[in-house]
Each structure stands twice: as structure tokens, then as C-alpha cells.
Amino acid sequence: MTSFKSFQLELDTRHDKYERLVKLSRDITIESKRTIFLLHRYISAPNGEEVLNESEVKLDAVRWKIKQVAQELIGEDMYQFHRAISPGLQEYIEAVSFQYFIKTRSLISVEEINKQLIFTAEDREETTNMTSNSQDKEPHTWSLKVTPVDYLLGVADLTGELMRLCISSVGNGDIDTPFELSQFLCQIYDGFTFIGNTGPYEVSKKLYTLKQSLAKVENACYTLKVRGSEIPKHMLADVFSTKTELIDQEEGLS
Numbered sequence: 620m621t622s623f624k625s626f627q628l629e630l631d632t633r634h635d636k637y638e639r640l641v642k643l644s645r646d647i648t649i650e651s652k653r654t655i656f657l658l659h660r661y662i663s664a665p666n667g668e669e670v671l672n673e674s675e676v677k678l679d680a681v682r683w684k685i686k687q688v689a690q691e692l693i694g695e696d697m698y699q700f701h702r703a704i705s706p707g708l709q710e711y712i713e714a715v716s717f718q719y720f721i722k723t724r725s726l727i728s729v730e731e732i733n734k735q736l737i738f739t740a741e742d743r744e745e746t747t748n749m750t751s752n753s754q755d756k757e758p759h760t761w762s763l764k765v766t767p768v769d770y771l772l773g774v775a776d777l778t779g780e781l782m783r784l785c786i787s788s789v790g791n792g793d794i795d796t797p798f799e800l801s802q803f804l805c806q807i808y809d810g811f812t813f814i815g816n817t818g819p820y821e822v823s824k825k826l827y828t829l830k831q832s833l834a835k836v837e838n839a840c841y842t843l844k845v846r847g848s849e850i851p852k853h854m855l856a857d858v859f860s861t862k863t864e865l866i867d868q869e870e871g872l873s
Contacts (some may be wrong), residue, residue: 712773
């Protein structure tokens with residue numbers, strides 16, 4: 620009975636930790652989505668730098684949540700809790716890569732993301748309230764490494780945001796961004812096709828959505844190239860949204 624009570628305590632402790640990580644992951648997902656919505660205002664905003672600065676503040680808040688995840692995982696095998704934190708990490712990767720693309724017009728690397736997730740002990744209330752024993756056990760710096768699968772899934776989700784950026788940029792009269800996005804998405808799609816069916820199931824599943832986003836951007840570029848001079852700029856976004864709906868209907872029927 621003593622052994623089983625110790626097993627029960629260990630399982631309850633692990634379950635409670637898992638539930639805390641699920642809640643943190645949900646908070647990370649919500650804040651990352653809000654950051655993405657904010658970044659979509661970059662094109663139409665009169666001062667884009669203010670939008671980028673505000674998004675950086677939001678991402679710092681998200682990283683503070685990820686720091687809490689890293690603290691929960693000290694001394695634990697991350698892969699035992701990976702299912703709990705994976706959705707939040709994917710959404711964070713999508714948000715930070717979207718911001719990075721707007722700034723540099725390139726794709727952020729997994730090494731750069733991991734550099735941002737190295738944390739140090741700060742003079743916060745939770746730090747000062749720690750006992751001396753816990754301070755000896757916990758390192759002064761700790762990190763949370765993004766797995767290659769989470770990175771790939773986050774980049775695959777990024778393509779959907781880039782497709783929306785393409786349509787909104789056309790609505791604002793920017794006819795250069797769609798062609799730039801088309802080339803960028805083609806490079807991402809080529810990279811994913813190298814993985815093919817050899818990668819994890821989730822990656823091959825995202826490949827279909829990536830292909831859809833690329834087709835919509837290419838369709839927008841085709842319309843701009845062939846009929847751009849015929850359609851007034853303020854009507855281009857309506858034309859693209861209508862064609863996008865037709866593409867979705869055709870894919871649904873097929």
C-alpha cells in the first residue's frame with residue numbers, strides 16, 4: 620500500500636503539471652494569435668513601426684509565458700509533455716516568423732528562435748520567494764528548445780498568413796508584394812516537397828494547406844499580370860476574394 624500511495628502521488632503530480640502546461644499553451648496560443656492579427660495591420664497602418672514595436676511587446680509577453688513552461692520542465696523529459704505544449708509553440712513560431720518576414724522579407728531559422736527562448740533568472744517576486752534549496756537545484760539560466768517538427772508545422776501555418784497578407788496588400792494598392800510572396804511561398808513549398816511522405820504525419824497533412832495558399836497567391840499574381848490594368852485598384856481585393864471562394868468550392872467538390 621505504501622508503494623501504491625507513492626505511485627499515486629507521482630501520477631497526480633505529473634497530471635497536475637500536464638494540466639498546468641496545457642493552460643500555459645492555451646494562453647500562448649491566444650496571445651500569439653492576437654500578435655498575428657496586429658501584424659496584419661502593418662500594411663494599412665499609417666505608421667508601421669508602431670505596429671512592429673507593439674507586436675514586439677506582445678511577443679515578449681508570450682516569451683514570458685514560455686519561460687513559465689521552461690520552469691515547469693526543469694528536470695523533466697520534455698517529450699513526455701510535448702503534446703501539451705506543442706500547439707502553443709507552433710502558434711508562437713507562426714507569430715514570430717510572420718513578424719520576422721515583415722521586417723526582413725526572409726524566413727527565421729529554428730536556431731534564431733531557440734536563441735530567443737534562453738531565459739535567465741530575474742528579480743521577480745517568484746524568484747525572491749524561492750527557498751535556498753530550490754535555488755540550488757534550479758539553474759540560473761534555462762531554455763526551451765523548439766523541436767524541428769514544431770518549427771515545420773509553424774512555418775506551414777505561416778503560409779496561410781502570408782496568403783492573407785497578399786490579398787490585403789492588393790486591396791491597399793500594393794501590386795509588388797504578391798509577386799514577392801509568390802516566390803517566397805514557392806521556395807517554402809519546394810522545401811516541404813523534399814520532405815514528402817518521409818516526415819511526420821502532421822507535416823504531410825499541412826502540405827495540402829500550404830499548396831492551397833500557394834495556389835491562391837499565384838492566382839492573385841496571374842490576375843494582376845493579365846487583368847491588372849483593366850480592373851480598378853479598389854476592386855482588385857473583391858475580385859481575388861471571389862476567385863478564392865471559387866477555388867475552395869472546386870477543391871471541395873474534387
